[in-house]
Amino acid sequence: MLIKYLIISLLILISASTVCAVNNGNGPVVGKPSPNLLGRTLDDKPYNLNSDLGRTKVINFFWISCKPCREELPELARLEKKFKKVKFIAVHTALYKDAEEPGNVAKFIKSLPAAPTNIVLTTSKELGDNFNINAQPHTMILDENNVVLLNISGNNKANMQQLASELNRLK
Numbered sequence: 001m002l003i004k005y006l007i008i009s010l011l012i013l014i015s016a017s018t019v020c021a022v023n024n025g026n027g028p029v030v031g032k033p034s035p036n037l038l039g040r041t042l043d044d045k046p047y048n049l050n051s052d053l054g055r056t057k058v059i060n061f062f063w064i065s066c067k068p069c070r071e072e073l074p075e076l077a078r079l080e081k082k083f084k085k086v087k088f089i090a091v092h093t094a095l096y097k098d099a100e101e102p103g104n105v106a107k108f109i110k111s112l113p114a115a116p117t118n119i120v121l122t123t124s125k126e127l128g129d130n131f132n133i134n135a136q137p138h139t140m141i142l143d144e145n146n147v148v149l150l151n152i153s154g155n156n157k158a159n160m161q162q163l164a165s166e167l168n169r170l171k
Contacts, residue, residue, distance in 0.1 A: 027133055027140050027151030034059075034146045035130040039091065039120040042106050047120045054144050056170060057087045058163070060116065061131070061138045063094050064108040068155035069137045075160050076139070077114035083167045088116035093127050093136075141166055 028034050037049035037059070049059075060076055062069035073090060080088040092105045102121055109115045128134060133153070141150040141163070150166050152159045 026153060027138060028131055028148045030148050030151060032148060034140070034142050034148050037091065037120070037122070037127070037131075039122040040102070042102065042109070042119045042121070044102070049146060052087075053146065055087050056085070056144055056167075057089060057142045057146070058116075058167070059140050059142060060088070060090045061093055061127075061133060061136050062090055063092065063136050064100055064105060065094075066136050070112065072137045072139075072155035072160075073109075073112055073116065074114040075155075076116050079160075079164060079167065080116050082164075083171075086167060086170075087118065089118040089120055090116040091120045091122060091127075093122045139163060141170075 034049065037047070039047045041047055058076065058079070060072070062073060064070075076088055076090065080086070092100060094100060100121070105119070105121055109119055131138075135153055137153075137155050139152045139159070140148055143149055149170075150163070152163060
C-alpha cells in the first residue's frame, strides 16, 4: 500500500514539474508541433500556419512599440536573404494590448531599413498564452511540418548567431 502511494505521489510531482516547465514563457515545446497561428497579412489576406507546410520557417513575434523588435527585424531580413529556402514570417502581436491598426503596422515596417517579406497581423490576446511567450521579440524555427526546432527570446547578438547557426545546420 505504501508503494502505491509513493508511486502516485511521484507521478503527481512529475506532472507538476512538467506543467511548470511548459509555462515558463520560453515558447512552445521544442520537438512538439507548433500551435496554430491565424492572422491576416498586410495586404489583408488570411494566414493559417496549419496550412503552411512543406518549408522550414522562422517565426518572429514583434510589436511596433518594442525597441528590441525594431532592432531585430532588419537582422531577420538579412538572414532571410541569406537563407532563401527558409520562409521568414514576422507576426505583429501586442501580448497585453488590443491589436494595432494594420495601417500603423505597415507604416512601422516601412520605417525600418529592412524587414522580413512576410508580415502577419494577429488580433488575439491569447496568442502569447497559446505560444507560451511572455516577452517580445520571440523567434522560433519550425520544420516543414511545423514542429518546433528552436525558441529564442529577446534580441541580442548571441541570439542572432544561434539562429544563424541553427539555420546553417538545417541546410
